[in-house]
Amino acid sequence: MKLLEGKVLIVTGGSRGIGRAIAVEAARHGADVLINYYRDNDAGYGRKTAIDEVVGEIEALGRRVVALEGNVADPQTGLRLVDAAVQAFGKVDVLAANAGICPFHAFLDIPLEDFRRTMEVNLHGAFYVTQAVARQMKAQGHGGAIVATSSISALVGGGQQAHYTPTKAGVHSLMQSCAVALGPYGIRCNSVMPGTIATDLNAEDLASPEKLAYMKGRVPLGRLGEPVDVANCVVFLASDLARYVNGAALLVDGGLFVNLQ
Numbered sequence: 066m067k068l069l070e071g072k073v074l075i076v077t078g079g080s081r082g083i084g085r086a087i088a089v090e091a092a093r094h095g096a097d098v099l100i101n102y103y104r105d106n107d108a109g110y111g112r113k114t115a116i117d118e119v120v121g122e123i124e125a126l127g128r129r130v131v132a133l134e135g136n137v138a139d140p141q142t143g144l145r146l147v148d149a150a151v152q153a154f155g156k157v158d159v160l161a162a163n164a165g166i167c168p169f170h171a172f173l174d175i176p177l178e179d180f181r182r183t184m185e186v187n188l189h190g191a192f193y194v195t196q197a198v199a200r201q202m203k204a205q206g207h208g209g210a211i212v213a214t215s216s217i218s219a220l221v222g223g224g225q226q227a228h229y230t231p232t233k234a235g236v237h238s239l240m241q242s243c244a245v246a247l248g249p250y251g252i253r254c255n256s257v258m259p260g261t262i263a264t265d266l267n268a269e270d271l272a273s274p275e276k277l278a279y280m281k282g283r284v285p286l287g288r289l290g291e292p293v294d295v296a297n298c299v300v301f302l303a304s305d306l307a308r309y310v311n312g313a314a315l316l317v318d319g320g321l322f323v324n325l326q
């Protein structure tokens with residue numbers, strides 16, 4: 066069954082990792098896709114061509130796709146994304162507010178610039194894009210769905226993530242307030258809370274065999290998540306199967322959060 070037939074989806078941070086999987090799975094479910102990505106961030110992972118790969122994959126699925134480069138921390142980017150989606154596809158039905166960074170660093174000596182950048186990309190960026198898309202959805206008059214990528218880290222701490230976990234709690238809170246503000250327009254707002262998903266974001270942190278074994282051992286299902294595990298849940302929350310789900314947060318963590326002992 067195709068869950069997003071005829072829908073138009075914008076995904077931020079869609080060139081790699083979880084966002085890439087969201088773009089591809091949404092297309093597999095019948096959506097046309099506008100993919101945002103940030104060249105500086107991709108180059109930082111030695112992946113300048115990542116966006117070309119995902120665009121090709123979606124075209125091969127027979128869906129329409131447009132890629133738009135831009136930093137979500139710039140309020141103009143959200144406006145540009147909406148304009149481009151409307152120009153290419155005529156409307157916006159779904160937003161996956163996913164772009165994020167996680168530069169691991171100890172709390173006591175983290176450079177203030179790293180703190181500011183993490184806040185601006187992860188939280189301010191989600192706010193700007195959500196607001197721009199919500200205005201468009203309200204004007205269209207037929208509702209919509211917004212799914213933000215929060216994290217298990219909205220609920221628990223990380224010694225190297227004190228600048229990051231508050232952004233994910235903020236994204237979760239943003240979706241809760243938007244569920245209230247936008248529900249009257251038929252716009253549902255939810256978040257996914259991934260556990261540890263193997264992507265470029267944590268490749269360096271998990272490069273140590275000891276840390277990798279420890280993290281796998283914490284997950285009752287016995288493995289790290291794959292981007293598609295999260296993408297499937299985003300597709301569900303974006304679809305009419307979830308038509309009465311609004312303001313919810315879905316843990317996608319293999320049971321990591323509930324595993325006390």
Ligand SMILES: NC(=O)C1=CN([C@@H]2O[C@H](COP(=O)(O)OP(=O)(O)OC[C@H]3O[C@@H](n4cnc5c(N)ncnc54)[C@H](O)[C@@H]3O)[C@@H](O)[C@H]2O)C=CC1
Pocket residue numbers: 077078079080081082083084101102103104106107135136137138163164165166167186187214215216217258259260261262263264265266267
């Ligand atoms: N990998 C994990 O274990 C988890 C990731 N998350 C969240 O999932 C989201 C995606 O993470 P991953 O796929 O793991 O990361 P990734 O590093 O594999 O991919 C990041 C994507 O975001 C884009 N991006 C980075 N900075 C950007 C900016 N300023 N403006 C626009 N796009 C930008 C990149 O171009 C790329 O497409 C993030 O919000 C992250 O916090 C949440 C929980 C766990």
Ligand SMILES: C[C@H](O)[C@@H]1OC(=O)[C@H](O)[C@@H]1O
Pocket residue numbers: 167215216217218223233259260261262266267270
């Ligand atoms: C990057 C980390 O492995 C990952 O990011 C999150 O949001 C999760 O909580 C994990 O710590």
